[in-house]
Amino acid sequence: MTTSATTAHAGIELDLIDFSALNRQSPFPVNSDIDGSKIDHKAFIKMIYSNIMKNDHFLSFSNQIRDVNKILKMKYSSATDIANVILKDMALTTKLLKLVNSSFFGHFSNKKISTISEAIIILGTEEIKLAAATLKIYELMEDIANIKILKDKALKSLQRSIMARRIATDENIKDDEAIQITAMLYEFGEYLVALFSPNVYINIEVIIDEQLSKEQASKHIIGISYSEFGRFIASKWNLPESIVSALKPISNFDLLKKKIPEEEMQRFICSFSNELCSIDLTMPGDVIGKKIRALSEKYKTCLDIPTSKAVDLLKMTNNKIAQHISILKMS
Numbered sequence: 001m002t003t004s005a006t007t008a009h010a011g012i013e014l015d016l017i018d019f020s021a022l023n024r025q026s027p028f029p030v031n032s033d034i035d036g037s038k039i040d041h042k043a044f045i046k047m048i049y050s051n052i053m054k055n056d057h058f059l060s061f062s063n064q065i066r067d068v069n070k071i072l073k074m075k076y077s078s079a080t081d082i083a084n085v086i087l088k089d090m091a092l093t094t095k096l097l098k099l100v101n102s103s104f105f106g107h108f109s110n111k112k113i114s115t116i117s118e119a120i121i122i123l124g125t126e127e128i129k130l131a132a133a134t135l136k137i138y139e140l141m142e143d144i145a146n147i148k149i150l151k152d153k154a155l156k157s158l159q160r161s162i163m164a165r166r167i168a169t170d171e172n173i174k175d176d177e178a179i180q181i182t183a184m185l186y187e188f189g190e191y192l193v194a195l196f197s198p199n200v201y202i203n204i205e206v207i208i209d210e211q212l213s214k215e216q217a218s219k220h221i222i223g224i225s226y227s228e229f230g231r232f233i234a235s236k237w238n239l240p241e242s243i244v245s246a247l248k249p250i251s252n253f254d255l256l257k258k259k260i261p262e263e264e265m266q267r268f269i270c271s272f273s274n275e276l277c278s279i280d281l282t283m284p285g286d287v288i289g290k291k292i293r294a295l296s297e298k299y300k301t302c303l304d305i306p307t308s309k310a311v312d313l314l315k316m317t318n319n320k321i322a323q324h325i326s327i328l329k330m331s
Helices: 041-054 056-072 079-087 090-100 116-123 125-144 148-170 176-184 188-196 198-207 214-222 226-236 241-246 262-277 285-298 307-328
Strands: none
Touching: 041 056, 041 188, 056 079, 056 125, 079 090, 079 116, 079 125, 090 116, 090 125, 090 307, 116 125, 125 148, 125 176, 148 176, 148 188, 148 262, 148 307, 176 241, 176 262, 188 198, 188 214, 188 226, 198 214, 214 226, 226 241, 241 262, 262 285, 262 307, 285 307
């Protein structure tokens, strides 16, 4: 099976849905009991999209995503231009300065960093752009979360982003911004279903077992997979093609690492990070160890991340998450 990169919209049949203002009527109320076998996937997505358009917090989220996109695309802009975009959001500026002055990023200077421009000079434009984009996405996911499971998913998205970025750095992959943001949005389709139609989300969770994955279960219940839905929304936000394409799950784990193009490697990194961060750490230690070893073996050919490194990645990201919450008091 080939893994060659495709266009951002490839395989996303949802582009055929008409989301015009005259076609935003919800076919059934949010949170209603729905027989999964009878769901029309286009009607279901229209329902969720309709509720996105009616939700003030989510409309703000959509606008903020456009700001994130603007930040990410400023590849050749000056430090002043990037700083000016960030400074338009005072809350973001304050939180970003808290982070860069903490051990979260390491100590780069004995002097306190007091401005975004200074942070860019000390840490670099890419580091600050990514920190700003990550903060925006996490903060907004956490703000609109109305149940604990959604807050947990927001934290997990942050953990995935930190982990994927570290792996990408270790592998000397250049497009770390795409990898970090892709990792954050990796389960965004699932997040949206849990947010806007929790009963359908529960129906999907019920049928997940050893034989049926989340992708298969979501497709069985709503007619499309979580990842297809997430890629559809990402494409509607005009996020970079590299991010939308990398949201597509991996199905072939037997490809040789040295033969995987760099632009495709981010798919494998984000997929691995998602699976590693999904391991339930409340289980007995021997069970956790067994799952980590199995995951390392699963990705051995395409990523070759040994069990010891996977354990270190989990420890590092858990520590970073704890710092993040402590510094910004987001819990």
